[in-house]
Every structure is written in C-alpha cells, then in structure tokens.
Amino acid sequence: MATVASTVKIAADAKLLRFALKLDAMGSGANGVVYVVAAALFGEMFGLPAAFLYPAGAFLVAWAAALFFLASRPTVSKVAVGIVMAVNIAWVAASAELLIAGWFPLTGLGTALVIAQAVAVTGFTGLQFAGFRKTA
Known part of the structure; x- marks a missing residue:
C-alpha cells in the first residue's frame, strides 16, 4: 500500500505531469x-566560457535522459518528481545568482539567454507542480 501512495499510476490524472516532464x-x-x-x-x-558550457551541456543531456525515463515509467515516483522540481528551482536560483554576481562577462544576448532559460524552467516546474497536484 505504501508503494501505491508514493507513485502516480498511468491515468488521465498523470497526463499533465508526464507532458511537463x-x-x-x-x-x-x-x-x-x-x-x-x-x-x-x-x-x-x-x-x-566553453569550459562552463561543456559540463553544463553534458549535465543537461543526462538530465533530459533521466526526465524521459521518469516520464515513461508505468508509475511515476512522487519523490522523483519532487527532486526534479527541486533541481529546477535550484537551476533558476543559480541563473539569478549568475546574473547578480556577474560570474561571467555576459553579452546582452548572454543575459537574455540566462533570463529566458530561467523563465522556461520556471514554466516547466509550474506545469510539473500542477500535474503533481492533479495526481495527489
């Protein structure tokens, strides 16, 4: 019974969550x-710097694979979805810190990219949260 309580079954309720993932x-x-x-x-x-983009890119590719795997499972772990949302929130916070602290000499396009990504990740997280709530 505890397993059922910690997972989301394939159902109409899980469609939004799977779509968001x-x-x-x-x-x-x-x-x-x-x-x-x-x-x-x-x-x-x-x-x-490329030295920043290579590992960030590798992380994102691995992250994408993990998200596809999670979304494709017969049941979606609520704990895993919580971790996904926490990592997304951390990404947005790190984006804000990158801008505020001036870690890199961003161009105008670079600043726009960081902001656009943070907005997109916030949107993904909002959809994931809405899907999560529908399954609760």
Whole structure:
C-alpha cells in the first residue's frame, strides 16, 4: 500500500505531469546538445566560457535522459518528481545568482539567454507542480 501512495499510476490524472516532464526533457536535451556541440561559438556570442558550457551541456543531456525515463515509467515516483522540481528551482536560483554576481562577462544576448532559460524552467516546474497536484 505504501508503494501505491508514493507513485502516480498511468491515468488521465498523470497526463499533465508526464507532458511537463517530457517538455522539460526536450528543452533540456536540446540546450545540452547545442552547448556541447557549439560551446566555443556560444561562448563568444553569449560571454560564457566553453569550459562552463561543456559540463553544463553534458549535465543537461543526462538530465533530459533521466526526465524521459521518469516520464515513461508505468508509475511515476512522487519523490522523483519532487527532486526534479527541486533541481529546477535550484537551476533558476543559480541563473539569478549568475546574473547578480556577474560570474561571467555576459553579452546582452548572454543575459537574455540566462533570463529566458530561467523563465522556461520556471514554466516547466509550474506545469510539473500542477500535474503533481492533479495526481495527489
């Protein structure tokens, strides 16, 4: 019985949650691939060092794979979804810190990229939370 309480069964209630996880995976994966493949170009365009973009891109590719895996399971762990939302919130907080602390000499495009990603991740997290609540 405890297992049922900690998972979300495949049902109409879980559709929004699965959609939100897959959307997050697609956005994360696409960014990750671009960061890894075009780190030098992006570094120049956005003021972010390639040495930062390579590991960030690798993380995003792995993150995307984990999100797709989670969304494809017969049951979705509520604990795992909570972790996903916490990591997303940490990403948004780190984005704000990157801007506020001035860690890198961002160009105008770089600042716009960091803000756009934070907004997108906030949206993914909001959808995940709404889907999570529908399944509770």
